[in-house]
Amino acid sequence: LRFRPENGMKVVAFGRVAVFPRDGQYQLYVSSLTPDGVGDLHVAFEQLKAKLAAEGLFDEGHKKPLPRFPARIALVTSPAGAAVRDMLRVLNARWPMAEVYVVPCRVQGAEAPAEIAAAIRYASAHRVADLLITGRGGGSMEDLWCFNDEGVARAIYASRIPVIAAVGHEPDVTIADYVADLRAATPSNAAELAVPDQRELYANLAYFAGKLSDLMEGRLDRARRDLDRLGRSRALQDPMNYLADRRMLLDYQSRRLSHALAGRLAGEREDFARLASVFLGGGVDGDVERVEIEKY
Numbered sequence: 001l002r003f004r005p006e007n008g009m010k011v012v013a014f015g016r017v018a019v020f021p022r023d024g025q026y027q028l029y030v031s032s033l034t035p036d037g038v039g040d041l042h043v044a045f046e047q048l049k050a051k052l053a054a055e056g057l058f059d060e061g062h063k064k065p066l067p068r069f070p071a072r073i074a075l076v077t078s079p080a081g082a083a084v085r086d087m088l089r090v091l092n093a094r095w096p097m098a099e100v101y102v103v104p105c106r107v108q109g110a111e112a113p114a115e116i117a118a119a120i121r122y123a124s125a126h127r128v129a130d131l132l133i134t135g136r137g138g139g140s141m142e143d144l145w146c147f148n149d150e151g152v153a154r155a156i157y158a159s160r161i162p163v164i165a166a167v168g169h170e171p172d173v174t175i176a177d178y179v180a181d182l183r184a185a186t187p188s189n190a191a192e193l194a195v196p197d198q199r200e201l202y203a204n205l206a207y208f209a210g211k212l213s214d215l216m217e218g219r220l221d222r223a224r225r226d227l228d229r230l231g232r233s234r235a236l237q238d239p240m241n242y243l244a245d246r247r248m249l250l251d252y253q254s255r256r257l258s259h260a261l262a263g264r265l266a267g268e269r270e271d272f273a274r275l276a277s278v279f280l281g282g283g284v285d286g287d288v289e290r291v292e293i294e295k296y
Contacts, residue, residue, distance in 0.1 A: 066164070066194070069196065078108075170185040
């Protein structure tokens with residue numbers, strides 16, 4: 001069984017009825033069991049999804065960022081399917097600088113889950129690429145079931161290399177999509193998400209090159225105007241004018257300093273003479289010796 005029977009679950013049982021002759025008891029020998037109302041695959045999907053979510057395999061905090069410019073990309077898929085050709089075509093058109101490796105495995109059938117998980121573990125252990133893309137083209141739920149395998153989910157979760165899951169078409173959702181670092185709607189979309197578009201990059205480089213050229217031209221124009229303005233200045237036209245101006249300023253400051261000192265000395269002499277006359281003129285009964293005051 002792909003799902004786990006639980007108490008209270010309504011099922012449709014297929015098999016044969018037999019009678020135990022001694023006791024006359026009827027017995028049902030079940031050959032297949034299907035949940036009532038939904039398929040067994042749907043039930044198995046929901047059960048595994050709830051289990052892995054409880055363990056934290058879907059947590060956003062565990063998801064690794066994708067490299068912006070991957071140098072090596074590994075495609076874990078069937079080398080004979082249409083999906084690998086679509087991815088190679090898109091990768092070559094958008095980012096031909098990247099080296100692309102195909103890690104071959106089956107993507108349908110009973111052996112597919114083990115091969116997919118082994119391929120992912122191998123790519124991670126040997127660091128064969130900067131980015132992994134695993135997936136396949138569209139199909140029924142049974143066709144895509146290998147990507148709902150618990151072993152595949154745990155291999156994606158344990159990968160040291162970022163993984164993009166690209167399984168089926170837009171409506172198709174698998175356990176691998178929940179565990180992967182990024183989900184793509186289709187294999188072609190995974191290739192688009194994995195690498196930048198070289199044409200957009202070249203366009204951006206051309207835009208920034210033009211902007212840088214305009215900025216440099218503007219800066220050169222301002223420098224030319226500054227140079228012209230400085231070239232017309234009096235100091236550069238005749239350097240001796242600068243010395244003459246400074247000499248005139250020096251003479252002016254010298255005269256100011258000389259006048260200030262002369263005025264200060266004159267004031268000091270007047271104060272001295274006034275104090276001396278007061279001192280000499282106010283002596284005691286002519287006993288004070290007279291002193292001659294000379295003017296300097």
